[in-house]
Amino acid sequence: MAEKIVITIARQYGSGGREIGEKVARALGIKHYDENLITLAAREGNLDETVASKADESAANSLLYTLALGSNFFGSAMNFGYKPPLNDKLFLLQSDVIRRAAEEGSCVIIGRCADYVLRDHPRRLSVFVYGDLPHRKARVMERHEGLTEAQAIDLINKTDRRRSSYYNFYTGNKWGKYDNYHLAVNSSLLGIDKTAEMIADAAKLLMEKE
């Protein structure tokens, strides 16, 4: 790899964006950072391996935590027992973590307006992952046993509204609008694995460029 690359992934809830991001990182042999890790690192002020492994473990359960803790929270920071209001300081700390991560080496960064934070990065692929509602609903219900269809849809709508407000507030852009991204992809077309393969292929083309 000639030069460091960063792949930022924004995603609709239930689209599989986080999992896709992890698979892209694995396919390219680079690190990945998700929302939880970034928030944790922002609060603890470091991004070392200990934090990374800790966050990786907790990430798997984060959505169950989110549900268990109810919907009156802002962002995934709640997963760590912290309830920030629309918090500029946390956003700045997270942005700093994101910039440091991208400086350290090639990586995939999921969520937290990383596409905006790293808008001047010389070799970046900014991705938005979305999906058809039936697929997203099925995915959310599969992950959270006992959720009714109506509850799954409600969770999807609320989570996306929260992501959208957060993004729009901090970037001044519009979440999901194509011109914020280099690539917007519907994961329902190819499924999680092949969508990840497609994004990894695009990243390889970007690495070959020039």
Add this chain to the structure above:
Amino acid sequence: MAEKIVITIARQYGSGGREIGEKVARALGIKHYDENLITLAAREGNLDETVASKADESAANSLLYTLALGSNFFGSAMNFGYKPPLNDKLFLLQSDVIRRAAEEGSCVIIGRCADYVLRDHPRRLSVFVYGDLPHRKARVMERHEGLTEAQAIDLINKTDRRRSSYYNFYTGNKWGKYDNYHLAVNSSLLGIDKTAEMIADAAKLLMEKE
């Protein structure tokens, strides 16, 4: 190729979408149909090889014709000396040509709301190609010598407004909004050739599916 595939390409003016569509078709060894061909076939009532070759030749010059003929036209039908108003009959004829083309074999279809017309096609990849304004402007000025920067921007804005109105009117959807497409891609990131390669790769993944 197990099953017929169709790739529909909608695009911003100056993004290179038409050229990308042609390259995708070439990479996959399938036919491509652009706006001009579809409009011509709709008017002549057939889609045989004669028409195809005729339209392919004229396509190269169509943008110059468009400019020469001024901006008071609707869609590329003008390239053939025909001035339809917002014309439902022509839209229906074009839609019919598009459906017949997709039935005949795997193909790439550029423009004319093909993503909407073929929305029930079982194996379709719906693409929106856009680009950064400086790249689009440069592309338009390169193609049309003598155009000032301001004129190029004006031409881009007017053409996109026309495409957008046309699409929104006939589909009831919103041109460029991600959920109309499976894949939206900024051609400025990778350039024409590599963007075509990326879309062809995605199409191959779709062909492999199941």
